Amino acid sequence: MKEPNNRDLPFDLSLLTSDKVDICVIGGGPAGLESAIAAKELGARVLIIDDNPVLGGQLIKQTHKFFGSKAHYCGVRGMDIATILTRSVEELNIDVITSATVVGYYDNDILGILKEDALFPVKAKRYVFAAGASENMLAFENADLPGVYGAGAVQTMMNVYGVVPGMRALVIGSGNIGLIVPYQLLQAGVDVAAIVEVLDHVGGYHVHAAKIKRAGVPIYLKHTIIKAQGTECVEAGVISEVGDKYECLLGTEKTIACDMILIAIGLSPLTELLYQAGCRIDYVPELGGHVPFHDENMMTSQPHIFVCGDLACIEEASTAMLEGKIAGAEAYESLYGESKKSSAIVQQARTELSTIRTSPFEERIVWGRKKLTP
Ligand SMILES: Cc1cc2nc3c(=O)[nH]c(=O)nc-3n(C[C@H](O)[C@H](O)[C@H](O)COP(=O)(O)OP(=O)(O)OC[C@H]3O[C@@H](n4cnc5c(N)ncnc54)[C@H](O)[C@@H]3O)c2cc1C
Known part of the structure; x- marks a missing residue:
């Protein structure tokens, strides 16, 4: 593997240090994009890393219309939700590295990123892991x-x-x-x-x-x-x-x-990097098997690491987006303190999540979440 250097990489390596990145979001699916948008709107410097060539995660292949409420894109095709979120990321000028895989979490809280044939480090002050799940x-x-x-x-x-x-x-x-x-x-x-x-x-x-x-x-x-x-x-x-x-x-x-x-027998959260980061992992079958312990702020047992979406619990795009907003806003608050705007984002997302989770289809999730005790 060749040594990475600035000339070979399509972006400025100096971006990738904790002086420049407050919050690094791993995974550009619905959860990661909403967390990045929330954190950036609050004023944080955010970097998204995704291994696909385009943002959107699972949404880019979902040609069917979503249902639920209007606030959660009812009647909109998943692929169109991906376009809407990607447009917001562009309008907010959020830094994005695509076709890049986070391959390791190393000492001193450094991520190893593989892009093309170059391996390079990223260090941020906070991490939001939103890498989704793999098929069983x-x-x-x-x-x-x-x-x-x-x-x-x-x-x-x-x-x-x-x-x-x-x-x-x-x-x-x-x-x-x-x-x-x-x-x-x-x-x-x-x-x-x-x-x-x-x-x-x-x-x-x-x-x-x-x-x-x-x-x-x-x-x-x-x-x-x-x-x-x-x-x-x-x-x-x-x-x-x-x-x-x-x-x-x-x-x-x-x-x-x-x-x-x-x-099509279910999904398992992609927790490998969180094991490496020393996060506590619990076995909760109702949430998809091995899941990172996290509190209601989506914070793991490591206070600088937040999680959201299928990686935290196998659920749906709508709940992944709401968890993403909470994770992004809470990661921001952990750096810069609570503001009116940040607590409004968190409160709104929590209220919408509780409404969704009153559905009989969500009973299993509600039960499973009760097992995530400190
Ligand atoms: C076939 C199918 C149909 C579905 N239909 C619906 C539906 O109708 N309504 C609904 O609400 N939900 C639906 N879902 C569920 C929904 O798509 C997921 O719950 C949602 O996409 C989870 O969002 P996420 O952001 O957590 O993960 P994902 O959407 O999976 O995004 C994770 C992203 O992280 C990237 N990534 C993973 N590991 C790394 C790494 N190491 N480095 C860099 N990038 C990485 C992945 O490539 C991906 O782009 C469906 C799911 C599937 C599979």
Whole structure:
């Protein structure tokens, strides 16, 4: 790896010291962008680092309209929300480094950033980690055959890069991702053979499930995948019914012809960098598994590190944005003290979060958050 120097990098290295950066935001999805916007509007010097070429995180591939309230972009497509937030970042002149990955958290609170073939340090006074989550995988026979994908990866291929990765899909998992992605496949002219769900009920919102059912896609409840068939790539998936202990019931196997199998069985927060930073990590299944402990100000066990969005708890873009506002404003307050404007941002976001979390779909999250005790 070659030594980084100013001539090779498309920005001024002197920007990247704590004299120049108050708050470094890791991840430019909805959570990170809202935290950067809040902190910059309050007067902090902010730097966003994201490993994608464009800002927006998961939003850039979400062609469907959001629902909820107007304040949370109800009726607006996710990809358009990404454009709105990116425009605010540009208007506020927030420093951004894209196509750059934070690869380590080192002594003296220095981040290691990899961009192209250069590794360089960034030091800020406060960090907001908003790196999101990764897709969970499932172990079954031939799970490594080409044609077995994460559902989110298929959504990226299709909606960001215009590539349809197959012509007949079998989807495992019926949460919102397991319902939205197959619907988008149908819109792209791809056949969806079935959705398979191990529980006795559909996991995602009724509105998404209803669209899938209207399109005639069968949803097999109390079923799981046991193997993929094929020699060079996926040619079929074998599913079976499960019993009360989720054991596969012999004799109930069905073979479903398909050329891709989409795994949509949940997400796990990307906490690796926070382990390195010495943050306390708790295991709270309701929040997505291993999550950084954080208080209501989104502050971790390390007072200079804040978190928000899917990295803090697997939830939704709307809640990720609100948590981002709190994290950004609280990171600012921890440096410059509370102001009328900062406490208004925090109060407003907290009120909206509590309203969203009164929904029956949020019961699990509310319960999980109670387990995050100091
Ligand atoms: C298929 C799908 C459909 C969805 N539909 C909806 C919906 O309809 N409504 C809704 O409210 N929510 C929806 N969600 C959920 C929503 O997209 C997420 O909850 C939300 O995007 C989380 O925001 P975030 O900013 O925490 O993370 P992300 O949006 O994932 O953003 C994190 C960013 O950080 C970057 N990053 C990660 N690690 C690093 C690193 N080490 N260095 C630099 N950059 C890094 C990532 O590349 C990414 O750009 C959906 C999610 C999926 C996957």
